[in-house]
Amino acid sequence: MIIQLTGLSGAGKSTIAQHVAGKLVSSGIPAEVIDGDRYRKTVCKDLGFSKKDRCENIRRLGKIAAEKARAGNVVILAAINPYEEVRRELAQQYQAKTVFIDCNLPTLINRDTKGLYYRAMLPPSHPDKLLNLTGVNDTYEAPNCPDLVLRTDQEQLEESAGKLYRYIVSRLPAAFISR
Ligand SMILES: Nc1ncnc2c1ncn2[C@@H]1O[C@H](COP(=O)(O)OP(=O)(O)OP(=O)(O)O)[C@@H](O)[C@H]1O
Numbered sequence: 001m002i003i004q005l006t007g008l009s010g011a012g013k014s015t016i017a018q019h020v021a022g023k024l025v026s027s028g029i030p031a032e033v034i035d036g037d038r039y040r041k042t043v044c045k046d047l048g049f050s051k052k053d054r055c056e057n058i059r060r061l062g063k064i065a066a067e068k069a070r071a072g073n074v075v076i077l078a079a080i081n082p083y084e085e086v087r088r089e090l091a092q093q094y095q096a097k098t099v100f101i102d103c104n105l106p107t108l109i110n111r112d113t114k115g116l117y118y119r120a121m122l123p124p125s126h127p128d129k130l131l132n133l134t135g136v137n138d139t140y141e142a143p144n145c146p147d148l149v150l151r152t153d154q155e156q157l158e159e160s161a162g163k164l165y166r167y168i169v170s171r172l173p174a175a176f177i178s179r
């Protein structure tokens with residue numbers, strides 16, 4: 001099973017993915033996280049943040065996720081994954097479920113765990129200005145029909161992670177759970 005998370009930087013994709021994968025593994029269900037941040041340092045290190053590169057990034061991560069899923073893992077793909085077209089491709093090719101990690105911009109600006117929002121809002125002439133931050137000055141297409149929505153600006157990590165964990169477990173084939 002592949003779960004493709006989607007949401008803005010700092011929305012909570014990595015945090016939720018790690019938490020849920022940990023809970024699954026503790027319950028005897030093999031699970032792996034594919035994190036956009038990590039793979040951008042290896043398999044996807046040639047890619048930037050244009051639409052073309054972001055789509056290619058997700059296609060590569062989707063292929064890796066599919067291999068791991070075929071080997072019997074629940075795979076949680078944690079990347080911004082901002083384009084509906086590519087999310088639909090993964091849904092059609094690999095039956096990936098789409099989970100929207102939703103968080104409003106004021107909360108993200110307040111969290112600003114990586115300082116990216118600060119940089120995106122600098123004046124245009126500033127040398128550190130970030131020009132293509134998703135949701136500020138680059139496109140984010142919110143999913144049309146997500147399979148699940150988690151509002152991380154309204155709930156604590158335990159609640160968000162609990163919802164995703166229950167969503168996954170309730171859809172696993174029986175053989176998965178009894179092994
Ligand atoms: N309900 C929640 N679920 C997940 N994270 C939360 C929640 N509430 C607050 N947070 C906090 O929000 C931050 C989310 O950071 P995280 O790196 O997981 O985001 P991300 O979506 O993976 O970002 P990026 O795309 O930049 O990798 C963490 O500091 C986390 O503690």
Ligand SMILES: Nc1ncnc2c1ncn2[C@@H]1O[C@H](COP(=O)(O)OS(=O)(=O)O)[C@@H](O)[C@H]1O
Binds near residue numbers: 055078081132
């Ligand atoms: N302009 C940018 N927009 C979004 N994320 C960026 C940008 N520049 C650097 N990053 C970093 O790159 C990570 C996003 O990478 P991905 O999740 O792999 O993005 S995606 O759009 O191709 O799905 C974020 O964690 C953030 O730290």
